[in-house]
Amino acid sequence: MSLKYSLYxxxxxxxxxxxxxxxxRATEFDAYHHRSxxxxxxxxxxxxxxxxxxxxxxxxxxYRHHYEWSTLELQxxxxxxxxxxxxxxxxATAGGAKEEYEFTASEACAMTQWLxxxxxxxxxxxxxxxxRGKFVLPMDLVLGVGAAIWLIWNYF
Numbered sequence: 394m395s396l397k398y399s400l401y402x403x404x405x406x407x408x409x410x411x412x413x414x415x416x417x418r419a420t421e422f423d424a425y426h427h428r429s430x431x432x433x434x435x436x437x438x439x440x441x442x443x444x445x446x447x448x449x450x451x452x453x454x455x456y457r458h459h460y461e462w463s464t465l466e467l468q469x470x471x472x473x474x475x476x477x478x479x480x481x482x483x484x485a486t487a488g489g490a491k492e493e494y495e496f497t498a499s500e501a502c503a504m505t506q507w508l509x510x511x512x513x514x515x516x517x518x519x520x521x522x523x524x525r526g527k528f529v530l531p532m533d534l535v536l537g538v539g540a541a542i543w544l545i546w547n548y549f
């Protein structure tokens with residue numbers, strides 16, 4: 394049984410994967426969970442709307458936690474380590490954030506790629522949150538209407 398199949402079966406019971414947006418990246422880390430003070434090998438999945446952390450147990454994955462991007466902050470500790478901080482929904486500063494995980498990669502390039510993808514997802518989430526409630530026209534619609542007006546004006 395593959396890890397992907399195992400994750401799918403596990404999360405169908407606890408979390409609706411279809412509601413989490415597109416799957417972006419899966420990376421294996423050595424994880425330290427600050428609350429439980431437990432170290433284990435983790436597989437971290439990045440989706441458009443959340444980060445999912447699972448524990449690797451031989452050939453199976455055990456679900457541990459998931460976090461929405463709006464509640465997370467990432468703190469780089471070195472070239473191979475990052476700390477995931479969770480802030481309360483109303484707090485805008487890092488002072489109110491609690492340490493959740495520390496992920497350590499075996500190679501710096503794996504951490505760099507993972508961070509690049511995570512930061513891109515966080516930035517997109519931030520822009521989408523800022524745009525909610527605002528009326529925005531797509532550029533192709535604006536250009537199409539402009540071209541239609543020009544054609545009508547010049548040929549009729």
